[in-house]
Amino acid sequence: AAGVIQSPRHLIKEKRETATLKCYPIPRHDTVYWYQQGPGQDPQFLISFYEKMQSDKGSIPDRFSAQQFSDYHSELNMSSLELGDSALYFCASSAPGQGGAIAGYTFGSGTRLTVV
């Protein structure tokens, strides 16, 4: 079965650079969520999109932005990177009518960002 695809799997950037993470949801899933998991930390919700509109916002820094495109894939853009942005970034998707978290939406394998 198709899963949530995230790219790249690994990314190394220098401080003050920019990074773009991509998420391709499961086909026919219309909702995408982004989470950030720092080293040894629990995942923290960043932002979510439903039908290409932002649906909820968590602890996403102003330096970050995200959007969902017409094909439902999503991109997380990160600028002026800091050492503290080093983390595993997860994307998750859920299907229409399944109520998001209630269905236990499907997570991707994550993008590991290292800022040096």
Place this chain on the structure above:
Amino acid sequence: AQSVTQLGSHVSVSEGALVLLRCNYSSSVPPYLFWYVQYPNQGLQLLLKYTSAATLVKGINGFEAEFKKSETSFHLTKPSAHMSDAAEYFCAVSEGSGYSTLTFGKGTMLLVSP
């Protein structure tokens, strides 16, 4: 606001022993509760979920959890640990409305020894 507390950042068991991972929640509305497992360098995999139906929930890989409202708990158990169960386990809560988000606990690393 919703929150989750997982007691014990590390739990060690012997292979074949009972696994018990503790989770207590706080929610202003009837919660939806989840357990996820994360293997090294991998994503989060749903083990089981409670969504206000049966209080005893059975999941994958022989795990189960019981929702106890009086104790605000949702502990994860497995009768007999296997080496392959070694991973990090996260309890999570959602207020369950529409497209709501998950709030995770800090995680418990399960170590299984031969």
